[in-house]
Structures are given as C-alpha cells and as structure tokens.
Amino acid sequence: NAGVMQNPRHLVRRRGQEARLRCSPMKGHSHVYWYRQLPEEGLKFMVYLQKENIIDESGMPKERFSAEFPKEGPSILRIQQVVRGDSAAYFCASSPKNTEAFFGQGTRLTVV
C-alpha cells in the first residue's frame, strides 16, 4: 500500500509565478490536509478537504492560496504570484475517516 504521494519533491519558482503542488492520498483515504513548515518554525495547518469539498480553510492565507480535491485525481495546493516568504516545505496528510493522519514526504518550494 503506497503512502501519501506528493510531487514534485522540489519546486523552484521565480517571484510572481504560480506554484502547483500535488498530493495523492493513501488508497482508501478520503480526507486530505495541507500543512506548511516555514524555516525554523513548526508545522502549521492550512486546509482540510474531502472529495469536492473544503471542510476547514482556517489556516489558509486570505490571498493567493487555494486548494482543491476533485472527484478524480490528486489534491492540488495552488499558490499564485509567489513571493520569497512562500518558500517553505509543504506537507500533505491523509486519513480514511476520523483517525490519525499519515504524511507525505513534502514539497520543498523555493522562490527566487
């Protein structure tokens, strides 16, 4: 049973470009969570999604960030017009229902 798959593992974007981060949850998992880990800081919750629904986006920045989990395909975290402060590791986690969440290996975004 493959774990949570995130791609790309590393992503470099110039300021002003768009970043798209993908997450395929574990088989049978319908709950997806996105977290951000800034340098020298802890993991911070961003958004909680189920298929075709955003359940809780209380941790998402108000502008430039969006997330989706379509009926088919991976969950996508989209960052428009990236700035240097967006450089971080972004982790996706999934769970089957209301149980512990399992994390992917993360996408490391660098904005130059």
Place this chain on the structure above:
Amino acid sequence: EDQVTQSPEALRLQEGESSSLNCSYTVSGLRGLFWYRQDPGKGPEFLFTLYSAGEEKEKERLKATLTKKESFLHITAPKPEDSATYLCAGAGGTSYGKLTFGQGTILTVHP
C-alpha cells in the same frame, strides 16, 4: 487559541542513556494527542495516538503517556538510529487531522 509546547528544544544522549521528552498542551476539546517522528528532509512519521489521561502506548524503545495537561515520550536505552526530531500534536474540534503541532525536540543519540 490551542497551544502545544515541547521541551527541551534539543537533547543529546549517549547510546543506552534513557530519558524523556515533554509536551505541554492546551487544546480545546482534545480528541487526541499525537506523537510523530521526523527525519531531516522527510515528512512526519506517525508513532502514537493517546486519547485520554492515564493512557500509555509502547513501541520498541518508545513509550508515550498522557495526563490532563502533558504528554511524555520516554526513550529507553536509545540507539543512534533513534536520532530524529520528535513532534507532539493535539487534535481538537471535529477532525483528527487538523493538528496543532509543537516546535519539536531534536534528539541526537551518540554511539
């Protein structure tokens, strides 16, 4: 606001030297207290879930315990391969996946 605080920030042990990591939490409506291990450049790896005060769980050299305000991760006779950052997180509200993480304890075990 939910808060999770871990101490110490860093811990250096000799192989075989047992110790404990502390996690103090203030999480409204706590549904579960989680421990994860994170290696450099990797994602957090799930270790334990504790649901109620007095609960204990063990896995190899690790044992996690929970009180109403704190959780402890006890490491017995650690080995160099136990070196990692150990993360504590609390889940409140309606979802076990919406976690408030502590800053982590960086454990280094010297041979």
